[in-house]
Amino acid sequence: MKEKLVLIGNGMAGVRTLEELLKIAPEKYDITVFGAEPYGNYNRIMLSPVLAGEKTVDDIMLNDEQWYIDNDISLYKGKSVTEIDRVNKKVVAEDGTTADYDRLLLATGSNPFMIPVPGKDKDGVIAFRDIYDVDTMLQASKDYKKAVVIGGGLLGLEAANGLMKQGMDVTVVHLLDSLMERQLDKPASSLLKASLEERGMKFLMEAATEEIIGNGRVQGVRFKDGTEVEADLVVMGVGIVPNTGLAKATGLHCERGVVVNDVMQTFDPAIYAVGECAQHRGIAYGLVAPLFEQGKVAANQLAGLGYAYYQGSVTSTKLKVTGIDLFSAGDFNEEQGDEVISLQDQAAGTYKKLVLKDDRIKGAVLYGDTIDGTWYFQLMREETSIADFRKTILFGQHDLGDAGHGDETRVMALSDDAEICGCNGVCKGDIVNAISKHGLFTLEDVRARTKASSSCGSCTGLVEALLASTVGEGYDASPNKQAMCKCTEYSHDEVIAAIKQNELKSIPAVREFLEWKTPDGCAACRPALNYYLLARWPEEYQDDAQSRFINERAHGNIQKDGTYSVVPRMFGGLVKPNELRAIADVCDKYDVPEMKVTGGQRIDLFGVKKEDLPPMWKDLTDAGFVSGHAYGKAMRTVKTCAGKTWCRFGTQNSTGLGVQLEELTWGSWMPHKFKLAVSGCPRNCAEATIKDFGVVCVDSGYELHVGGNGGIKVRVTDLLTKVDTEEEVLEYCGAFTQMYREEAHYLERTAPWVERVGLTSIKKRLLDDETERKALYERFIIGQKVSQVDPWKARAEGEAAHEFTPLKIA
């Protein structure tokens, strides 16, 4: 028989926990839900746009009644639970309805804090917490003119903005001298105040409310200094207090909230608590993102899996007032020993400030231009050293991720038909609608639903910005530890480390050791695991063809019509007449419909039928060619310029060095594609400074450049070092390549990898530590012994013949 689970509180935290639970253990419980409000579960953080008239109540429903029916959940809406009988394990509602439980989940949320002044119970004095309050305010805006909002924080300002949008004359009363003092520093706060005043909002600062006055209905507010202000409506927007009444009455240990441990369990092991009512390690959170993290943990525990733990959340804030971009996170008021970098443009209305300690971000405040908020937040949560890009950090993350859209990154200013994802043709309106309609909170959700940012990923920053501005502080920023894929909880780094430390030498061994959730893995993790194993154990690991993307299984590049393209390797881009003749003959023989010279100085033969690949390779290998690996996450090409043999400016033998580098590195499998170039002089005709590893020859030696990218977003290389001899070039190249091969995440190119780990740490290990450099180079050479077996020749001789031979009816 199924166990019984009762949820008290039909809000975002509780229902999100149920959703997570249903995903992992759909059959475990009979579920009953009690909710005090007469609605299904709605998105409470979207009440501000409802009040402002930008959305309707229907728009913000997350789970309608059909959802409860579909999932076999008994829903008692509009019924408050009045008693928990812990001895008999049952709950009793106000109308006498009872429900037994084996496990009880408390998600009773919070109550608005009503400041205890005389007159607070008068007609026309309300809070801003639920649909009822919003309805009351909307009605009041039709019948009355003057509104006073007490509280100049997030809640109060959103209420004030909504009432102003409804045509009321709004005065915000704040006890302190600056708005949103818990989220903003003074300069940002004054910019915000100026901008709201421009819209018509009035402020009474440093005003302590003494009494709410009026005969029957409210007529005004009196302050401690004796002054008064008129009001037909007073909204208390000063804060919330965890709703612990029921928990206290049943004897559960409560402080500010219901105290829970790291598995979200209260002092009664059968009772869990999540959301605003819960207090974890001394903190009761009032934002949505932490509640979702708690829900995941509670669901994992309720499902009996028992491996998820909640360790607290780092939160960030956004104000949901249309047209005002504001972001804050962490400790944004500097303390002694902290460093501050800031940028302020009063006229343009932008302000950015980062508080740093030991080159790590402690806190951030952004006003006017918040596109980089998610980036700073990520750097803060991951405690990334910003030393390498400290000089430019305030100008934003232009190097990667935004594909050079520049000012267009002010996403909220874009029109609905502006294309955000150029790969899949997804417009801003599509994304915003999907977020609102389906209640999406994470980048993953948006990718799955709209396909935006799911191909090349260059618009990820834009999509995250849209997500953040659409759902406000509910935005569930990508967790600082990101699971490799849906098959596992573990991150790329954890998988790489486990393979090394525990000497895991096959894909099934990795999946078993790390408790993979799917029997075969998926199209994302299998190629990654295959690569990691190959990179770590080159001599022992048995390559798994079925875990490779088709290009690396068929050793050609699959084209849109299912044919393949073939690129013979031409070392350093050099080619001889007889080789060109052989390529021409092959094209004639196999009816190649199109030939093209590539950007990497090779010749691409398009439209080859799969069955023709092995015989074609036979002809090409007979002519001396090996595979060009133009199809793989592998070392691709070394591009060279003419060099000093011919060029009047050439300083070194760039073509010769290019050939040597290609002979060293060809055949090597990589986390992603990997390109090299050698230029014979600083004119850099081979474009070496946008390659993964580039050499620029100078009169006195060789400059080595790393981490360049000419693709999605052009990134110029960083100078690694300068060396004197070709032997050194080869050694540094092998060592750098091996470090990338061993440590980068699968499908991470050198450009983002260098930015992630920092050039400083790469330099330290390659330049200052000769032993480590030589060891890396040594390991690269060992791997190359296995890799430099030409796959084309092997297949021309009959290996993996089934791959290329169709079945025939006997």
Place this chain on the structure above:
Amino acid sequence: MTNWTEIAKLEDIPKLGSRVLKTDTVNIALFRTSTDEVFAIKDACPHKQGPLSQGIVHGTSVTCPLHNWKIDLASGEALGPDEGCTNTYDVKIENGTVYLALPAKEAAA
């Protein structure tokens, strides 16, 4: 009447892999899962006719090599947010031999 046609030995199809049967009218992809089930579907993704036979097989689904649509091998239907469906064919395995229920026209060919 079902027209069972002998196609291949089970071991001719790699585990977590596929083989393609070319007939005069259609290419049919035969997939073998890690538990030795065999499925046959038309070798064309409902999205842009990508050759599903070239995709990565996991569980009882295959990921199309062109744009990563995930197709359920049993029903031929696209999974996740994508919508579309490709043809499926009945398969049986007897004594290690794979038989396919071919439509009359292909069987005659």
